[in-house]
Amino acid sequence: MRHLNEDELVLCHYGEAGEAREFMQHLASCPSCRSQMEDIQSMLALVDAVEAPERSAVYGDEVWERLRHRLPQRRSWLQSMPLHPPRWALAGAMATLVIGAFILGRYWPKPEPQRVDSVVSAQARERILLASLDDHLERSQRLLMEIVNTPRTDSINTSPQRSLAEELIESNRLYRQTAERVGEVGIASVLEELERVLMDIAHTPAQMSAAEMGDIQERIDSQGILFKVRVMGLQLREREKAARELARRTS
């Protein structure tokens, strides 16, 4: 094999060489290339000598204090959620919701040491995460309502609903697995049923007949999943309200 040029050595150093194996084999057997590589690596090690000034553990708070007055006014989250939200608002793979971790008061892992007097409290984080699951349920509910209210005509295009269902399945799976892991049996059970219905929707043909649409509408109806999702949403909102109230009383 020919000698490696400087660019190839740089790629090797950063682990970005497509032909890494061949390059490494060559380096092992070529003193000249090895010497070049050591030279590059020594230079890059010098570059590491320049460090950025340290910022304290409360730097984020300081930045927030300077920033918050400059933020433009936005509509509340309720006003921002139209009946048929645009695609960006319904993206899949949304989140892991560590519901139980908050309900059980577990540690919210942060890269910096957590301050005891952190202004964004554990209650606020719980409220945010509960609200995130509530959003997911609301989006799922809207999709189910759309399906249930679709007129049974001869050829029904369900491509948008299918894509949405696929996105919601990913988030739902993460929420469900987390709920199972932390022992939230009730939540996990409803999410499991919801996931089955979402999968049914995701696997429908792009063009459905009236009969096929009727089938899926009856399945949604017979399982009572809409009702269960609504009830769970209400319960989560109560918990979110309680978390907000607790935060207000303890602040």
Add this chain to the structure above:
Amino acid sequence: MYSMEEIDVAVISRARAGDNEAFRMIVERNSRSVFRLAFRMTGSEQDAEDVVQETLLKAYKRLQSFEARANFSTWLYRIAVNCALDLMRKRRRHEEHNETLQPDFESAIPDHSARVASADGMLFSVEVQKRVRDAMEILSPMERSAFVLRHYEGMSIEEIGQALGLRTSAAKHSIFRAVKKMRGALEPLMSSIR
């Protein structure tokens, strides 16, 4: 166990829905890393602080355009890099009409003045930092950005391309040019070490 990125997506979702407390969490989690990136790019502590503010303000205004499947850090870094590049371009235009401004890298150097005279090791360290600063100054803004993102932030070349709005091959060549220039600029120092 889910990654921090997955957990953060819940917070981002809430922030996009208008929850300012959730955005505050984004600010707290990302300020330090944005500052480090901004400092390495601009070489100035004050400029880096300005970049942090502008980056987070722009991120707030553009949250609706963030696609939840994308990588949030890459998206935020892209905004930070563009803010830093804008600032660096303004500084260069200002320098063309005024005296040359010296970058404020001195603030990054620990104050060894009390011991420099008696500690050759520390003197050398100060000299190394100065030479590296000077070497980075000869890079173009794009070369510097690509190099900083690869070397200090550990981003892949593909991610760097996304952050800088470049094709992967262009990002790669920016890094190559940066390393070549820095090798040339630091060769006298390297020779003294060998």
